[in-house]
Amino acid sequence: MVRFGILRNEVIDKAKEKREKADRLLSHMSNQVQYGIKRRLRRSRTPQKLVEVKEPSEDSEPDLEQLLSQKQQEERRQRKQLKKSVAKFDKWMANYLEREGLKPPKPPAPGSPDSPEADAPRRIRRRPSTAPAMRRPS
Known part of the structure; x- marks a missing residue:
């Protein structure tokens, strides 16, 4: 029991030390954000309490165009990231199937319900007529 x-x-002492260290680091970061301090604070100069970061005032809201462009950039970045991860997965799957001696599945045929073109609007094409061309009387 004594042990x-x-x-x-x-364990309690270690947890307390970790919390104090985290508080010091957060205080240091908040000081840098709030006051723009670039030099390192010495441990003897670190504040004891966390310094709260001030919220931006309501008057300084970004305009609608900025928000829209930021959202579009974020969407582009997410799409690009998704394409990369899908490409990595496809490559991994092809290698895996090759190692197993299997063939990767063929992409769906155009016009089939599984093809990505099924969701896209269709263009109506005219077939060339097989009837002989009629000439207008001149």
Whole structure:
């Protein structure tokens, strides 16, 4: 029981030290954000309490165009990231199937319900007529 109590106290002390270290680091970061401090704070100069970062005022809201462009950039970045991850998965799957001696599935035929073109609007094409061309009397 005594050993258990000693170990428990050690764990509590380590957790307390970790919390204090995290508080110091957060205080340092918040000071840098708030005051633009570029030099490192010495441990003796670190504030004891966390410094809260001020919220931007309501008057300084970004305009609608900025928000829209930021949203579009974020969507583009997400699409690009998704394409990369899908390409990586496809490459991995092809390698896996090759190692197993299997063939990768063929892409769906155009016009089939599984093809990506099925969701796209269709163009109506005219077939060339097989009837002989009629000439207008001149």
